[in-house]
Amino acid sequence: MIYPNNFEQKIGFDVIRNLVKEKCISQMGRERVDEIQFTSDFETLNILLQQTDQFKSAILFDDSIQVQDFYDIRPTLSRIHIDGTFAEIDEIGEIRAVITAIINIVVYFRVKNDDQKYPHLWELCKDIILEKDLLEAINKIIDPKGQLRDNASEELRRIRREIIKISGEADRKIKKLLNIAKKDGLVKEDAEMTIRNGRLCIPVPAQFKRKLHGFIHDESATGQTVFIEPTDVFDANNELRDLLNAERREIIRILTETTSLIRFSLPNLHIGLEFLGLIDFIRAKALFSISINGILPKIFDNQIIKWGKAIHPILFLNFKNSSKEVVPLDIDLEKDSRILIISGPNAGGKSVCLKTVGLLQYMIQNGLLVPMQEYSEMGVFDSFFINMGDEQSIDNDLSTYSSHLRNLKTMIEHLESKSLFLIDEFGSGTEPTLGGAMAEAILERIYGTGSFGIITTHYGNLKMFSETHPQATNGAMLFDTTALKPLFILKQGKPGSSFTYEIARQIGFPEEIIASAISKSGTSQIDYEKVLEEVELEKMELDKQLRMVSQTDEKLAEIIDSYSLKFQEFDKQRKEILQKAKNQALTIIDSANQMIEKTIREIKEVKAETSKTKEIRQNVQHLKEELKKEINSVEKEESISPIIPIHKTTSKSKPHTSDETPIKVGDSVFITDIQTIGEVTKINGNEVTLSFNSISLKTSLSKLVKISKKEARNVKRTGLSQLDGTRIGEVMNEKVAHFKTNIDVRGERADAAIQIIESFIDEAVLLNVHQLKILHGKGDGILRKVIRQYLSKRREIRKFEDEVLELGGCGITIVEL
Structure with a gap:
């Protein structure tokens, strides 16, 4: 159920509908936009969202899709379904263009499906029958320019040849007569042949019309010029007229024959038109999503609103060309906190917050992507209710308060656990004390329905409602008490102040009136609310600092563990290299030994002295031992030590040794x-x-x-x-000087890219670098998606977003630490 009937106008969805319609290129697509309806069926909704998200990916990251010539040929198809009728040449040309468009789209998604891309879009295409035979038949009679081919039939070819021949003869005769008439001064020197009633004529001044023999077909508006067909070309023109009539008869015969083929395929063509309309509709939704930075959040088949950095799309588009920025909304409604009571200053953003929630939730349930963070969670609601604005009516004798009560009565009668309600300025429009009591009683009844919703109010008793109702929570629109301006930031958990006097001062209201009002109301409540707001702002800043410290703490621990593992791996590799070198050295020694033994044998064979041989053998053994000692000493010298404090020692001081007593707090x-x-x-x-x-x-x-x-x-x-002896500071300075804030992972596999980015971010954190750029390219979007999933898990990353369109757009991700 949607209540009231103008619900879409109240939340601004009518504007969204028109913006999507502007993205359509066909009447069929625009009709689809007009017919769009919200759904609460989770399976259907998931399919609609996947279709839009996949088309968005195809537009951004894949080959361009040929989306053109989506002609609305339904009137033509409706007219030619009767036997004996025929379509004109231009109409058949449009039918050909539509068939070509259908084939191009189906083939595109068939190829992509072979690469396991866009399965939900292929599901729409796979059962479409491609009229290739009909397309071939049309191409045989109509050329690429949309003209009927001369060889569409043998008879047409003959007729057109005759037309060219007779027309040429007639042209030559009349040109000859025209030149004679010019010499005789019967026509002007710049006169040219013209056609009247389908006949070639010569323009002759009225005073000479009796001097040129022929048939007068027409005269000018002033009557000063007459158009005469000379008698010498009567026969040629008559024959030409007969040929033209024969040509038209042959063309109709060809068109009738081709129309019969089209008539046989009418059911498939109607299905194809529906398909093109659907593709145009999905494409329009995807293009609109791109324009508002819409994404597909996590969707659940229950009731939940857990959004991060949600943006009102209409405000975003309105501010896009100016220096203004929309303040994003963070909001959390779950089973244990399903009703949010927002209070705060007027013009502080309460109503915008209400509309943002209503619009984005309604958009997602209409199959549209929404502008918020990808980690956001959205549920599905069966019914929507809103009470916003002044609906007093003279015709129905309804005041503002009466209209509010009527809307609230309808809500109470129809609200259930899967409903979402939005109430602006709850209880206003009547005497404050009584209105507040009535609002509280109504809210208790609404609370009992188990529904989800948001209420904005200034009433103090409603701010206290959450104290006795655990599934209701307060929220405040924050106000800068120093600059005296609203911050448009929603903070859940505490009620807000209306800042009545601060806003009055901001708009320049007379100070004496404000002072008089303060004296009448007292300052205790004002001081309390002011202190409360300041404490809340300080708490937000402290929370921000605490998160940064916590992230730094965790990141540092990760870096320590990472470098410890890397050191162990490095030490292992060092030992393997040394062992390999040692083995090679021993091999060399053994080879040398064999060579020496061979030399000794040769010496013996020549009967060398025994003492000399013994001396050579001792020298060889000594050489072998020396080589072994050198290998062992190399192994000791090459051992790697971590970075440690270096202490200079003197004869009076000894090297430092660690204290063996237990470590305690303060050490x-x-x-x-x-x-x-x-x-x-x-x-x-x-x-x-x-x-x-x-x-x-x-x-x-x-x-x-x-x-x-x-x-x-x-x-x-x-x-x-x-x-x-190198100082660590010097090493760090060297790293900072050579560190590059951008990295290119295009062409890398997903797992390799993540390892590269992990090291890249680790080093950036260590060097205190705050902004990075990751170039991953557009492609099919898989690498970008994997990288962003990884980035969302890194706690030290404050946010990440696409580069501006002119500098690379979604092919580059900007990371802020």
Whole structure:
């Protein structure tokens, strides 16, 4: 159920309908838009949304679809269904264009389906019968320019040849007569042949019409010129007229024959037209979704509104060409908090919030994509109710309050657990005390229906409603008490203030009147609301900072674990390389030994002295041992050490050794994983919380080395070094200088791209870089989707969005950390 009848006008869906209709290229598509209706059937809704989302992907990321020549040929088909009738040449040309359009679209999605793309769109195409034989028959008689071919039949070819021949003879004769008439001064020098009543004529001044023999067919409007067909071309013109009549008869015969073929295919053509209208409709929805940055959120077959960064699409389009920006809406309605009571200043955005919820929920249930974050969750409602605006009526003798009560009465009678209701300025229009009491009583009845909804109000008793009704919650439209302007931000959990006097000052209301009003009402409530609002704004800022710290903490722990694993892998590879080198060296030694033994044998064979042979053998053995020692020393020298503090020692000082006493809160420790100094703030079993550089970090005791306060101060003063003496700060500065804020993963497989991006973001976080660009290209959108799913899971990422259209659009993702 949709209530009232002008529900679509109240939420602005009539504007959305017209905007979608403007994207259509055919009358069939526009009629589909007019017939659009919301659905609460989850399976049907999912199909509609998938169709739109897949067409959007095809437009953005795939080969262009040939969407043209969607002619409305229904009047022609309706006229020619009677035997004996025929379609004209231009009408058959339109039929040919429609058949071609159907074939192009079906073939396009058939090819894409072979690549496992756009399954829901292929489902629409697969049963469409392609009239290829009819298309071939039409192409035989009509050329690409839409003209009937000379060879459409042998008779037509003969007739047209004769027409060309006779027409040429007639032209030559009349040109000859025209030139003679010009020489005789009977016609003007610039006179040319013309056609009157289908006959070739010469324009002759009226005073000379008796001097040129022939038949007068017409005269000019002034009567000063007459158009004469000379007697010498009578026979040629008569023969030409007969040939033209014969040509028309042959054309009608050909068209009638072709129309009979079309008539046989009328059922398939009607189905094809319905198909083109549907494709045009889905395409229009996809184009509109692109224009408002619409996406397909998570859809559930229950009642839920859990949206992030939702945008009112009409406001977005209105502000698109100006410097204004629409403040996004974050809202959460679930079973345990299904009724939201919004309060706050006038012109603070309460009604816009109400309309945004109604419009976006109605759009999604009409198969339209909506502008919000992809992680948003949307449910399905069976009925919609709204009470908004002044509906007083002189005809029905209804006041504003009476009309509100009538709407609320209808709501109470029809609301159920799967309903969504929207009530603006609840209880207004009558005496405040009584109106507030009446509104509270009505809200209690609505609460009992189990329905979901949003209410805006200024009444204090409604702000207290959530205290006794756990499934209702308050919301406030925030107000900047310093700048005296609304922020248009919805904050759930606390009621808001109306800021009556602040708004009056903002619009320049006389101060003496405001002062008088304050003296009458007192300042306690004003001070309380002002402090409450300031505390709420400070809380939002603290929450933001806390999230950033928490994200930094978690990210740092991830980086530590990541680099620890990488170090272990690197050490493993080093050992493998050294072992391989060792084996190669031993092989060389053995080869050399064999060569030496061979030399000794040769010496023996020539009866060398025994003492000399023994001496050579000892030298060889000595050489072999020396080579082994060198290999072992290389292995020791090549061992890799992590970055550690380097302590210079003198004869009076010894190298530092770690303190073996247990680590406790307040101790200074050296964190081996990240090679830095921190202070223990909390110990819970084997888990330790540390603080360093204003960052909180959790790690295990096994990764810490206790050091003295003096040692900690020395390290902080002198900094950490690598074994080669390079300072860590110098290394970091070098990394920052060479770090690039953009990365290109086009052509990479999805898993490889994610690994590249993971390292890219890790290094950016470590170097405190705040904005990155990921170039993934458009393609079929799979890589972009995988990357965005990964980005949505990274807590340190504040937001991500497409690049502006001129700089790459959806082929590039901007990431803000």
